[in-house]
Amino acid sequence: MAIHVCMGATLMCSFGLAPSSLVVLPKNTTMTSKVPAANIMDNIPLVNIMPFGMCTSLANPTVAAATTAALGVLTPMPCVPVIPAPWVPGSATVMLGKMPALTNNCKLMCAYGGVIP
Template identity: 70%
Template structure:
């Protein structure tokens, strides 16, 4: 059984050079000690903080800087590009009429990265 994810969870992107943070607004009005997340807490900058520098060649900034450096990979500032919700989410627990976010969920960045939850922000509430 997974852990319920909440505000302040630590995130990791496969192409990011630094950890990020999940910021959850209290829109669903469900809280443990802080607001709890659902699969729709996927908005860049609003919910998903940048991961320092990006190394994905699918990121237009990285591709342009790498081309200018004659093919030598040049990391550029991360700007998360997430369009789809977190997947899979909790199959049985709803927060704000959407599946709750658990620590097994992943989020895809259109620059090619996979965003994972390293630390869910709390360790006392479990969800399937």
């Protein structure tokens, strides 16, 4: 059984070096344990998804440039998530703000190849 996700949930990107917290704006007005509940559209970088410290993905142009400048030594650069799509798959039975609720089984993909479970 999936567990519902709410504001403050700890997130980690597969290419990030530090954890981050999910930020859910109180626009849906659905509360879980007195904090806003999340849906699959809570995926906006720097609003809902905060940076994960440093990025190590060579698909990230800043990491690739820094690594090239360091003669091939992987050089992490500051993370700025690029999220092109909502969380998937979302809850099949619970809707929040006319969108599927976010559960602990959902994943978010970064354009630089990172996976945020």
